Amino acid sequence: MLTHLTIALDMMGGDYGPRSSIPAAISAVHKYPHLTLLLCGDEVSISNALRKHKADSHPRLIIKHCSEVVSNNCEPAQALRNKKDSSMRVALDLVKNKQAQACVSSGNTGALLLIAHFVLKMLPGIKRPALISAVPTEKKQPVYLLDLGANVHCDAQTLFQFGIMGSIVAGETCKGDRPKVCLLNIGSEDIKGNDTIKEAANMMKATPHINYTGFCEGSDMFSGKADVVVCEGFVGNVALKTCEGIAKLIMHKFTKALKKRFFYRLLAVLLSPIIKKLYRRVNPDQYNGASLVGLRGIVVKSHGNASNKAFLAAIEEAIREVEKQVPEKIEATFEQIALDEEHSPSSLKNY
Template identity: 75%
Template sequence: MQRSLTIALDMMGGDYGPRSSIPAAVEAVHLHNSLTLILCGNETLIEEQLSRLDALQHPRLKIKHCTQIVTNADEPAYALRNKKDASMRVALDLVKSGEAQACVSSGNTGALFAIAHYVLKMLPGIKRPALISTVPTQTKRPVYLLDLGANVHCDAHTLYQFGIMGTVVAREAQDIEYPKVSLLNIGSEDIKGHEGIKAAAKLMSSCNTINYTGYSEGSDIFSGKADVIVCEGFVGNVALKTCEGIAKLIMHKMTKALKKHLLYRGLALLLMPVIKKIYKKVNPDQYNGASLVGLRGIVVKSHGNASASAFLAAINEAVKEVQRQLPEKIQAAFAENEPTPDTSAENS
């Protein structure tokens, strides 16, 4: 019998708010019999959307009314100080109190980072949380990319810690005993890159927990060369958004070409099973849900423009992380490692 679990959802975040998060929530409780969702947000709007889906009385969908919303225009510090009854803050408070085991939000990334850091705190020994998510590769396994934007600039010691956290995530999610870890750089040669990334490479090489395999270039992301690729948040966010844009471009061009001529339309019918299979593998929606790892709780960040299917993917990711007890596994990995000198002062 599955252990029951509860997840708090920020229903008001993102571009679409309850219009995408409510259908995803309804689908999620149908998929997971042991799942209860606490829907944080404007009660009237949430009830309206639930009624449309005939799910207002669902016993595992519970509404937590909130009077405020963290908008995309809110500065993180302002949201932290002045939006204590916002749906994002309330969802995180539920994780802190133990009423929920995870939080999912598609709201303001900076605000989510700041509030989650303040409310949940860091695991012992970890300096900064990191956003981590998967990208499809040429192999059967995806690659885990971090950081994706939580930390614009990172010193060598922070990148080293990301390597440990990425190792734990890949090991638990993909059942890889020794995940291959790489640093994203402008070249694969040891002489390439700035001093900070060279220092991070030395730290990773000396860590028994990290199976460090050297540098990766941008073109290596999809190759399957590494199971985990570590980078600064600025670089990682640009890389991820570029990957998503390329996937959408390929599908757009393919669809446009197949509709152009009558012969191509007939060919499209024959190729439709193959096209659907390819689209399923590269569709960004299924990879939605970047985890904010390193905190004393589980937080999953959904894209701001997430559709219902994309938000569902983020909820599913939160379910998996609760089941894997990810924060506890990360804490155990850091406890096993001897303290490593903090090189931030010389490599920031």
């Protein structure tokens, strides 16, 4: 474990701004004695929120005043050109200048992707960054899904690189040395899918750097069959949002059914320990925090409507990636792949 860790927080992003990020920041520094947080945003708003929680004099909560905010409806290009003193831009600049080891933001996703790409740059050999996040499965361990929307369309090489990066993230956070990697497809048979998917599969089969186990269908995502599921950003974002919608629907129907009859309410009381345990397993707050991998720095994107606990989970994801040195390991792996290509037959050239 690192003896000292500094993370920059975009305090003004998301639907609630400091209302959710301040309680999460306070909880984080209490939980992690080696952690310092740089709070980027409007100094008055942040100071008032800290004072309200009696944390205005905490030595490891340091305010970095910013005069601008990237709103949820701001065009990414406009945010990049005209919001150079925004809380989002300042937080990313702190990572670039080595004053912080990671950035966490719940702000405008498109703006965060564009500004992070511009400020931090890509790691050598990587074409595109990807958003990756953990989602629950039938087993104890989650599955990592990428891309979640950073790249709407992807070629085979980009999907191949996503598989490499996803395997490293899964292996360094809570998985073993050889996470199982699958490509999301319309069927599990080798003949299924378009040419891009088939080409990416052949590339994954040919490399020793991932444990590729074949195609998986959408219904297999939560079975625990795979540790990493790779897909285009359009598909991944739709899949993730659909899952969130289904989870809300089930909870709504379940709660509504319990209110109908006295017997059901009594049954709910008797089963409350099991229900609470199940809810803890699938509670989306604990999975909040999609990482933007492939950059020369750690960037974690929190949900815009994240609660205090959810924003804390995003901070903790950043802490894990700093301590596991995820970008450094991604860079080292791609350097090894480049060396392998120099000495390999044509099957791996240009991958």
